Amino acid sequence: MQKKDIKWSELGFSYIKTDKRYISYWKDGKWDDGQLVEDNKISISEGSTCLHYGQECFEGLKAYSTKDGGIQLFRPDENAKRMQNSCEKVMMPKVPVEKFIDACMQVVKANEAWVPPYGSGATFYLRPYVIGIGDNIGVKPAPEYIFGVFGMPVGPYFKGGMNPVNFVTTDEDRAAPHGTGKNKVGGNYAASLHSHHDAVARGFADCIYLDPATHSKIDEVGAANFFGITKDNKFITPHSTSILPSITRISLMQVAKDYLGMEAIEADVFIDEIDQFAEAGACGTAAVITPIGGIEHKGKMHVFHSETEVGPVTKKLYNTLYGIQMGDVEAPEGWIYKVQ
Numbered sequence: 001m002q003k004k005d006i007k008w009s010e011l012g013f014s015y016i017k018t019d020k021r022y023i024s025y026w027k028d029g030k031w032d033d034g035q036l037v038e039d040n041k042i043s044i045s046e047g048s049t050c051l052h053y054g055q056e057c058f059e060g061l062k063a064y065s066t067k068d069g070g071i072q073l074f075r076p077d078e079n080a081k082r083m084q085n086s087c088e089k090v091m092m093p094k095v096p097v098e099k100f101i102d103a104c105m106q107v108v109k110a111n112e113a114w115v116p117p118y119g120s121g122a123t124f125y126l127r128p129y130v131i132g133i134g135d136n137i138g139v140k141p142a143p144e145y146i147f148g149v150f151g152m153p154v155g156p157y158f159k160g161g162m163n164p165v166n167f168v169t170t171d172e173d174r175a176a177p178h179g180t181g182k183n184k185v186g187g188n189y190a191a192s193l194h195s196h197h198d199a200v201a202r203g204f205a206d207c208i209y210l211d212p213a214t215h216s217k218i219d220e221v222g223a224a225n226f227f228g229i230t231k232d233n234k235f236i237t238p239h240s241t242s243i244l245p246s247i248t249r250i251s252l253m254q255v256a257k258d259y260l261g262m263e264a265i266e267a268d269v270f271i272d273e274i275d276q277f278a279e280a281g282a283c284g285t286a287a288v289i290t291p292i293g294g295i296e297h298k299g300k301m302h303v304f305h306s307e308t309e310v311g312p313v314t315k316k317l318y319n320t321l322y323g324i325q326m327g328d329v330e331a332p333e334g335w336i337y338k339v340q
């Protein structure tokens with residue numbers, strides 16, 4: 001198989017139309033078998049609930065080329081289960097876990113020429129989604145649905161090495177205390193665009209959302225989860241009903257425990273107590289870990305390890321998890337799905 005002639009390491013995170021995508025329709029109470037198609041346009045009713053009422057959800061995961069020439073997915077069953085939770089929250093039919101994983105596999109295989117080679121630093125990003133479609137006007141669940149998966153190569157997140165970046169807290173919320181924050185549904189992201197824009201305009205990488213009920217605890221770092229390494233070497237990540245349960249975060253907790261011998265806990269992270277941390281980071285599929293240099297809160301900048309150097313524990317966590325995803329470090333049982 002001939003790979004596409006692409007400068008893999010120079011790729012960013014931008015849309016690229018690859019050869020094939022998967023699409024399946026839900027009608028009359030059931031999903032059809034789904035198929036691979038070439039067309040990247042979808043024709044839907046102007047009354048589709050996804051357009052007006054945000055009845056939709058999505059996922060994000062990656063396929064990685066390994067040294068032996070294989071391709072693997074990282075914990076796609078977790079993405080599948082999370083998407084089922086999102087579907088349940090916004091009253092959409094669930095996609096069976098096996099159907100989700102099979103669709104991802106089909107898209108990777110059909111676009112193998114677009115999957116970046118091992119060692120390029122680039123990966124193949126998959127975007128599964130479910131949308132409410134069909135003729136409708138009232139606020140109610142849609143009569144029909146689409147489950148789709150498409151994918152594209154994306155570049156290495158850190159070009160020229162991993163560098164810490166700074167964040168600023170915002171007074172705005174992306175989700176309500178017991179609302180949709182824990183689900184990957186569109187409304188949360190529309191609600192985050194304004195605060196993200198503000199933070200970037202002020203020279204920060206993104207904003208930090210505080211818990212929407214009291215604004216006293218760290219909830220999320222833009223569209224990534226927060227973690228801190230305490231001065232006595234514990235991995236702490238916020239406990240909250242309004243953060244998106246990151247698969248990278250649960251994986252890092254297990255890596256911290258089983259590979260680095262640390263204690264890893266979920267707990268409240270009060271913004272006024274962040275000096276307990278020697279290091280801090282944001283985690284998610286896109287970057288694995290984005291080291292946090294400092295956080296500005298109420299006009300005061302708090303620097304963790306350093307604004308220019310990555311802390312030693314952050315580095316170890318990153319190298320271990322990235323190694324597992326790339327197939328260079330032995331994974332815990334059940335984390336790796338080989339694309340056959």
Ligand SMILES: *Cc1c(COP(=O)(O)O)cnc(C)c1O
Nearest residue numbers: 223224225244246247248284285
């Ligand atoms: C997707 C997402 C994350 C990261 O989740 P991963 O499963 O680690 O990719 C974190 N926060 C938000 C708001 C997200 O949408």
